[in-house]
Amino acid sequence: MYATQYHKAISLDDARSQLAAADDAKLLAGGMTLIPTLKQRLAQTDLLIDLADTGLTLIEDTGSHLKIGAMCRHYDVETSTLVATMIPMLGSLAGGIGDRQVRNYGTLGGSIANNDPSACYPAALMALGANIHTSERDIAAEDFFVGMFETDLDEQEIVTAVSFPKPDKAAYVKFPNPASRYAMVGVCVAVMDGDVRVAITGAGQDGVFRHNDMEAALSEQFSAMAIETVAIDEEMLLSDIHAGADYRAHLVREMTRRAITACQP
């Protein structure tokens, strides 16, 4: 790891002012991606601003939404009774990320700000039409996830929480890479006020995306049969040492089938 300075922010305001004052700073949430990246010297920074003590760990029912603080660890979401009551799909998604030690540190805010094309959370945010709260504004999930490892966040902006509307029913199913546990393909199917939404992670060259044709087919008839003949464009899918685009296309359909079957309120 290259030399760096470390600052543990004592509040969100402190983190904001440190970020504004520094030429080149990075925010440290759980560090489960950032620290390995720094260790491999794939990234370098003059200053790490640790958000661990900034609060941002509240999970609350706002009436219309389930609001989860950006610094909630995957383990917090996995074990939260409020999450299990309001949107159980999110609890089981969080419980399937990485391994126990990764879930003990990795956070919701860190995951979405990194926007790894194989991360699980982006699929849930897109499928539910979540709202991302930052230190500056609110951003709709559709506008937030811009491309691979790319978001709409400004340099000075800090994710503070995510608000999830409660779906009629939803499920997230992934085919985990057997070594890394990242989603080779992960599909979140949600029915929101009668509308069917299908968001796919792990497969797209530009990161998470919604599959409009499958959504249309499922709006007509909500069953695994309905997507049998929907075309899945391999041209826009990732191809790497883990899986070719053709195999990923197969997994997209299969994981969508499983998610439809697993859908629960």
Add this chain to the structure above:
Amino acid sequence: MTQLSMTVNGQPVSHDIEDNMLLVTYLRETLALTGTHIGCDTSQCGACVIHINGVSAKSCTVLAVQAEGKDVTTIEGIASGDRLHPMQQAFHDQHGLQCGYCTPGMVMSAIELVQANPALSEQDIREGLEGNICRCTGYHNIVKAVQTGAQAMRKA
């Protein structure tokens, strides 16, 4: 450089360290607590698992400065004098190891699993140890050891 203070295995420690030092490096090289192993160094194998405030962590993926003021427990800190921790004893009794390289991490992960869920099933153990890799592939006895250790921890 930052002055770092924390408690390790019940003892207060304090050193001036570089901000980019990993916690595992601090434990092994500064404190000479070499029971915590470095296996893959890429956060996958779990040989470096320790507890920070009772929560298991891969110490190769945490900066030492992040543990400022925290209570860190390593494999060296779980026995009571000459008496092994029930989970250590269970690994010994069930031969839950072959080469032993992964064992410190396995034991530390297992203790947290049992503390969180004293009545855990075989499936819970196998899933709970996903973040600990044994290159000898000796998982069968490891699972038996955790079952035995869980029983002993419930009695203790």
